[in-house]
Amino acid sequence: MPELAEVETVARGLRPLAGRRIVAVRFGKTDFIDHPERIEALLPGSRLVEVRRHGKLLLLAFDREPAAAKAAPALPGARFWLVVHLGMTGQLVLHEAACPPARHTHVWFSLDDGRELRYTDIRRFGHLRLASPEELAVLVAPLGAEPLELSEAEFRRRLGSRRARVKALLLDQHVLRGLGNIYADESLWRARLHPMRCGSDLTAEELDRLWRAVRAVLREAIRHGGTSISDYVNALGRPGSYQKRLRVYGRAGRRCPRCHAAKIERIVVAGRGSHFCPRCQRAGRSAGSGSPRQVRVAAGKKLPRSLGPG
Ligand SMILES: [Zn+2]
Secondary structure, three states: OOOHHHHHHHHHHHHHHOOOEEEEEEEOOOOOEOOHHHHHHHOOOOEEEEEEEEOOEEEEEEEOOHHHHHHOOOOOOOEEEEEEEOOOOEEEEEEEOOOOOOOOEEEEEEEOOOEEEEEEEOOOOOEEEEEOHHHHHHHHOOOOEOOOOOOHHHHHHHHHOOOOEHHHHHHOOOOEOOOOHHHHHHHHHHHOOOOOOEHHHOOHHHHHHHHHHHHHHHHHHHHOOOOOOOOOOOOOOOOOOHHHHOOOOOOOOOEOOOOOOOEOEEEEEOOEEEEEOOOOOOOOHHHOOOOHHHOOOOOOOOOOHHHOOO
C-alpha cells in the first residue's frame, strides 16, 4: 500500500504537469469519490498550479476558470484542491490518450496537451475529493508531524511522552503523518528497537536513533522510487525498487542482514504484522507484558476514512 515514499514519488512525477489545463473529466465508478458532480463542474478549464504531498495525501492545487465559478458557487475563490488518497491499490498515472485504459480505471482527467491522467483502483479503498483552502485546512488539521521535517527534539517529545507501543506510535497518523507498516518496521530494525517497546520507556538516545532511522529509511526509499510489493507504480506507471532493499519487512524466517545470526520474526503489534530481529532488537522490560495479539493502538480521535493509518 502506498506510504509516504510512494506518494512522494507520485507527487514528484506529477509536478512537471504544473501549468497544464484540464479540458475534460470522465468517471467510471464513483463510490469512492466525494461529490463527483463538483469535480465535473469545477475541474474542466482549471489549471494545475501546484502538487504537494501531505503525509499519504496527494494534493493538487488548481486555479479555476471564471466561468466555472458560476457552475459551482459552493466553492468560493479561485483556488481549490483535488485531494487524493491512494488507499490500498490506487494509481494516478499519466497516459497518452490513445493508450487503451487499464481495467479498474475510474477517473480520466484529459489534459490540454492531449495526454490523460488516469486514476485506477482495483479495490477502491482510495478516496478523491475537492476542497477549498479552508476545507483542506480542516481536513489535515488532525494529522501529526511530517517525519522528514520535524526536529529531533519534537520527535522525542511526540513519542517519548506516550505509553503506547513504539510501533503503534509510528503508525498513528496523529503522531507522525505518512508512515505505514513497511517503513515503521524498517525504521525500528535500523534503530535496533523492538516494536513492543513503549514510547515513554525509550531513552533520549534511543529516540534520537529512531528519529535518524526514520529519516534515513524514508530518504532511501524515496531515492529508490518507493516500494512495489503489489500494485504501486509511479506517475509514469513504473514500479519502485525499494522492495529489493527491505531488511525485515516481509522477510520472516530469513536471516537478519545485520547480525547474520538470528532469523527475522513476525508478531502482531497494534493489529499489524511486525517484522524484527530478536537478536538486534531486544524486547526489554516495557515490551514484556501481555500477549502481542492483545496489543492495540492507543485510542485516539478517529480520523476520516481518507486519512486513516492504512
Ligand atoms: Zn539481527
